[in-house]
Amino acid sequence: xxxxxxxxxxxxxxxxxxxxxxxxxxxxxxxxxxxxxxxxxxxxxxxxxxxxxxxxxxx
Numbered sequence: 001x002x003x004x005x006x007x008x009x010x011x012x013x014x015x016x017x018x019x020x021x022x023x024x025x026x027x028x029x030x031x032x033x034x035x036x037x038x039x040x041x042x043x044x045x046x047x048x049x050x051x052x053x054x055x056x057x058x059x
Contacts, residue, residue: 006032 016028025031 013028016031019025019031020028025034
């Protein structure tokens with residue numbers, strides 16, 4: 001995986017922390033990965049869910 005540094009508002013960070021505290025995701029990073037995956041599937045790859053149906057890089 002690649003490292004990507006992102007700046008975001010406190011409200012988003014607090015929301016991510018809440019999702020982790022609730023046990024919905026193991027970490028902020030995982031919550032962000034899921035959100036980006038879902039965004040790309042919806043906006044960029046609506047037909048089959050991903051480019052050439054590739055699996056994402058493993059950690």
